Amino acid sequence: MHAENIRIQIIVDNEAQDGLQAEHGFSLWLEIDGKKILFDTGQLDAFLYNAKQLHIDLGETDTLVLSHGHYDHTGGLADVLACNHSVDVYCHAAAFLPRYSIRDGIAKPIKMTTRAMASINTLSEERMHWVTKSINIANSTAITGEIPRKVAFETSDGSFYFDQDGKRADAIVDDMALWVNSSQGLIICIGCCHAGIINTINHIKKTSGVSKIHALIGGLHLTGVDESRLTQTIALLKQENIDKIITCHCTGDTAHQRLREQLKAEKGFAGMAFQITP
Numbered sequence: 521m522h523a524e525n526i527r528i529q530i531i532v533d534n535e536a537q538d539g540l541q542a543e544h545g546f547s548l549w550l551e552i553d554g555k556k557i558l559f560d561t562g563q564l565d566a567f568l569y570n571a572k573q574l575h576i577d578l579g580e581t582d583t584l585v586l587s588h589g590h591y592d593h594t595g596g597l598a599d600v601l602a603c604n605h606s607v608d609v610y611c612h613a614a615a616f617l618p619r620y621s622i623r624d625g626i627a628k629p630i631k632m633t634t635r636a637m638a639s640i641n642t643l644s645e646e647r648m649h650w651v652t653k654s655i656n657i658a659n660s661t662a663i664t665g666e667i668p669r670k671v672a673f674e675t676s677d678g679s680f681y682f683d684q685d686g687k688r689a690d691a692i693v694d695d696m697a698l699w700v701n702s703s704q705g706l707i708i709c710i711g712c713c714h715a716g717i718i719n720t721i722n723h724i725k726k727t728s729g730v731s732k733i734h735a736l737i738g739g740l741h742l743t744g745v746d747e748s749r750l751t752q753t754i755a756l757l758k759q760e761n762i763d764k765i766i767t768c769h770c771t772g773d774t775a776h777q778r779l780r781e782q783l784k785a786e787k788g789f790a791g792m793a794f795q796i797t798p
């Protein structure tokens with residue numbers, strides 16, 4: 521079974537086309553055989569502004585998926601829930617935990633905002649879907665649930681913690697990806713990909729039973745990774761023969777450049793869209 525009519529558009533990214541706002545964050549709009557799915561909600565103002573400019577009616581969202589609980593993916597959650605009383609929300613419960621990024625000894629809170637957290641209480645129980653395992657959300661479309669961390673070189677970058685003192689490491693178990701099975705292969709959408717792209721791909725291929733990947737879109741979180749990880753990641757991605765790689769958000773300039781040179785990756789931006797029709 522394939523999804524037939526697929527349209528995907530970036531609402532928020534660190535880059536934007538003329539007339540749209542760029543911000544450090546990510547949000548994707550998907551229309552899959554008539555079902556409207558929002559994958560992440562950006563960080564600040566760009567989400568609502570760009571959605572309006574792109575004529576995306578957030579009130580029509582059927583399903584909202586949060587890839588994980590960081591502030592730059594959940595900023596518009598309260599806005600969606602305020603204008604839409606029938607949306608189903610899918611996320612991992614760990615998305616609501618307090619968390620910090622610690623770099624050079626300085627702890628920065630990176631949890632979702634208090635407003636976003638509070639808005640979830642307006643949802644009725646049957647519309648809130650707590651996800652730990654792979655689950656279907658539309659025709660030939662699923663989210664991964666927790667992604668097993670099996671690839672040795674895909675370690676956390678060591679800067680994420682549950683506490684300001686850096687004593688309790690945060691593995692970001694809430695990190696999930698979304699996939700659509702199209703006639704041309706899997707379309708894989710990722711937020712920050714904290715689980716690692718190879719772990720993510722391996723898990724999706726296993727749970728979907730599909731081996732061909734048509735497209736990969738989202739943030740790869742390869743900023744500042746060492747040469748060994750970058751080389752191994754690119755080598756394994758090469759083996760997948762992915763038709764279309766769109767790097768966004770937290771991929772990092774060096775990683776993007778290497779992916780562009782070696783795998784013809786394109787840089788994503790708010791407003792970028794692609795579709796598959798029968």
Ligand SMILES: [Fe+2]
Pocket residue numbers: 545546590592593711712739769770
């Ligand atoms: Fe992010």
Ligand SMILES: [Fe+2]
Pocket residue numbers: 588590712714
């Ligand atoms: Fe993140």
